[in-house]
Amino acid sequence: MEIKHNSSLKPYNTFGIEVSAKHFVEIHSVAELQELQLSDYFKLPKLILGGGSNILFTKDFDGLAIKLSIKGIEKLQENNDHVMVKVGAGENWHQFVLTSIENKWAGIENMSLIPGTVGAAPMQNIGAYGVEIKEVFVELEAFNIQSGETKVFNKEACEFGYRWSVFKGELKDQYIITSVTFQLAKQPTFKTEYGDIKNTLEEMNVTELSIKAISDAVVKIRQSKLPDPKQLGNAGSFFKNPEIPKNQFEKLKEKFPAVPGYPVSGDLVKVPAGWLIDQAGWKGRTIGAVGVHKNQALVLVNYGKGTGEQIYSLAMDIKRAVKNIYDVDINPEVNIY
Ligand code: FAD
Ligand code: NAP
Numbered sequence: 283m284e285i286k287h288n289s290s291l292k293p294y295n296t297f298g299i300e301v302s303a304k305h306f307v308e309i310h311s312v313a314e315l316q317e318l319q320l321s322d323y324f325k326l327p328k329l330i331l332g333g334g335s336n337i338l339f340t341k342d343f344d345g346l347a348i349k350l351s352i353k354g355i356e357k358l359q360e361n362n363d364h365v366m367v368k369v370g371a372g373e374n375w376h377q378f379v380l381t382s383i384e385n386k387w388a389g390i391e392n393m394s395l396i397p398g399t400v401g402a403a404p405m406q407n408i409g410a411y412g413v414e415i416k417e418v419f420v421e422l423e424a425f426n427i428q429s430g431e432t433k434v435f436n437k438e439a440c441e442f443g444y445r446w447s448v449f450k451g452e453l454k455d456q457y458i459i460t461s462v463t464f465q466l467a468k469q470p471t472f473k474t475e476y477g478d479i480k481n482t483l484e485e486m487n488v489t490e491l492s493i494k495a496i497s498d499a500v501v502k503i504r505q506s507k508l509p510d511p512k513q514l515g516n517a518g519s520f521f522k523n524p525e526i527p528k529n530q531f532e533k534l535k536e537k538f539p540a541v542p543g544y545p546v547s548g549d550l551v552k553v554p555a556g557w558l559i560d561q562a563g564w565k566g567r568t569i570g571a572v573g574v575h576k577n578q579a580l581v582l583v584n585y586g587k588g589t590g591e592q593i594y595s596l597a598m599d600i601k602r603a604v605k606n607i608y609d610v611d612i613n614p615e616v617n618i619y
Contacts, residue, residue, distance in 0.1 A: 283307060283314050285323060285346075294349060295334035296397060298515035299590045303329065303347035310351050310372070312425065312432070312460050318348070319430045328427065329619060330458055332399035333374070336406065336517055338618045340590035350401050352460055355381060366420060368463045371401025375408070383494050388470035389418040391493040392479075394500040397511065397518070401459040405449050406615065407442040411500055412476035416442040418464045424449075424457035433457070444546070445522050445615055472496060478503050507577050515584030516575065520597055521559075522615040525550040534608060555604075555612045556580035562603050572596055594618065 289306035292298060305323055309315050318324055327345030331337075351372035359366040365387050369378055379394050392411040396403075403415050404422055421436045441448040449457060470493050474480050482499040483491070509516050526534070531543050531551040538561070543551040559565065559579040566576040571588035573596070575581040582593055597614060604612050 283309070283317060285321075289347070291331075291334070291339060291343065291347065294331050294347070295337050295339055295517075296511035296515060297334075297338055297517050297584050297588075297590070297593065298511075298586070299339045299584065299588070299593075301339040301342045301590065303343040303345070305346045306349070307346065308349045308351050310353070312352065315425050315458065315460065316430060328455070330455075332371070332402035333397055335397035335511065336402065336616055338517060338590050338593055338614075338616050340594050340618060343619065348458070350399060350458065350460075352401070354461075358463065363468055364465050365468065366463060366465050368461050369400045371399060371458075371460050371462065373400045374398075375400055375403055379497065382466055383497055386468065386493070387466035388468070388493045389413075389466045390415070390464070391470075391497040392473055392476070392500055394497040395504045400462050404440055404442075404447055404459060404462060406445045407440075407447050409445065411479060412473050414442070415464075416440070418466055420463040420465050422459050422462045424459045427456055427458060432460070444525065444552075450617075509575055509578075509581060509583060514575075515586070515588070516581050517616045519555070519580040520582045520614060520616050521555040521580060521601075521612040523552050523555050524610050524612050525552050526610060527551075530610075534610070538608070553610065554580075558604050558608055558610060558612065559600055562600075562607050564600055564603065569596055574600070 286306045289303050291303055292300045323346045329343050329345060329347045331347055331349045352370040353372055354370040356368045357365060358368050375398050376395050378400055379390050382390055392413040396408055396410060407414050407416050419437050421434050424433055424435060426433055472491050479499050482503055483495060486499060488495045525546055528549050528551055534541055542557055543553055546552045556579045564574045565579040567574050570592060571585050572592045573583050575583050582596060601612055604610060
């Protein structure tokens with residue numbers, strides 16, 4: 283375990299923001315984490331890092347950045363219907379999806395090509411194309427930053443919501459997730475209703491549906507719509523889709539008849555923030571070295587030399603514009619430091 287000093291975080295955030303951490307360490311096992319806990323560095327403020335694909339740095343970090351690189355995919359149990367797999371927090375999410383597909387384990391194929399690590403996936407209950415990880419989640423193991431004890435959180439304890447978990451709320455910055463256990467299905471239930479999946483499968487001339495075909499279709503759609511962070515700095519959707527009361531949605535629809543809305547739990551309607559931002563005229567706009575992506579209004583981009591403050595300031599301008607036009611609050615999904 284090597285502690286580096288005044289270390290650039292640019293390689294560790296997909297926005298490609300140039301900031302530094304006073305101290306930086308990469309952790310490969312729970313034992314290393316326990317060892318780190320005994321050092322004086324652990325008394326400093328801590329920043330936990332996975333793949334840095336849901337983070338915006340607005341300043342240097344005056345503490346210890348801990349990059350989670352705990353690996354391993356272990357099959358715990360298997361029967362005719364299911365397999366239970368425990369995965370190290372530092373495994374790459376998409377690689378885990380590909381491993382599952384190779385093994386014919388179903389349930390996460392719709393979440394192909396989401397960047398980042400397995401350990402960060404429960405943080406915001408990642409989701410795409412109608413599937414969220416809570417649907418395949420069994421439990422996770424997490425290291426209590428204060429006590430150094432390991433705690434197991436089952437699904438209920440994680441309090442999963444829409445792009446939400448207890449680790450973004452009440453337990454923020456209190457635990458380091460070290461592994462996640464999933465239950466995947468041997469008999470797939472295909473989910474193709476969402477977005478362009480069906481059309482894309484047709485375009486690809488898929489005659490026999492499979493989890494591999496769905497994954498390939500999702501990858502194809504995402505590559506056509508979303509900027510690759512290796513080429514253009516971004517952190518995916520910057521804002522969460524707002525969920526507003528039904529009566530507020532009806533009033534909004536009177537003024538803006540084309541506004542899409544998807545009923546969610548209770549009396550709430552989810553409104554695509556991308557639509558609101560696009561219609562407000564922000565899609566494709568460039569402000570200095572940062573901007574709003576030309577194909578996807580929810581994605582803010584760094585053209586190379588942008589700073590976190592510039593991206594944050596753009597995000598706040600967009601938030602204000604959306605509030606003024608539609609009287610709807612949109613809030614960042616990205617974690618801002
Ligand atoms: P990081 O950005 O490193 O961290 C995110 C937060 O979790 C931070 O607060 C960090 O401190 C904390 N954290 C990270 N690891 C741990 C850990 N082991 N223990 C405790 N805390 C931890 N998200 C979706 O939900 N659906 C999508 O379809 C999607 N598409 C995307 C597309 C693109 C092009 C990009 C760039 C991002 C996309 N995202 C999407 C957002 C992002 O990929 C996910 O949120 C992902 O889970 C973040 O993983 P990460 O390892 O990069 O987390
Ligand atoms: P899209 O298909 O253009 O749809 C726009 C929005 O409408 C999505 O955000 C989605 O909400 C919602 N939506 C569409 N069809 C829906 C349905 N049948 N039922 C309920 N909600 C529906 O979206 P996109 O931007 O191309 O993204 C496709 C998927 O990838 C989405 O699930 C999106 O969340 C995910 N994605 C996430 C990120 C991220 O960083 N979080 C980045 C890129 C893509 P939901 O977002 O709730 O699904």
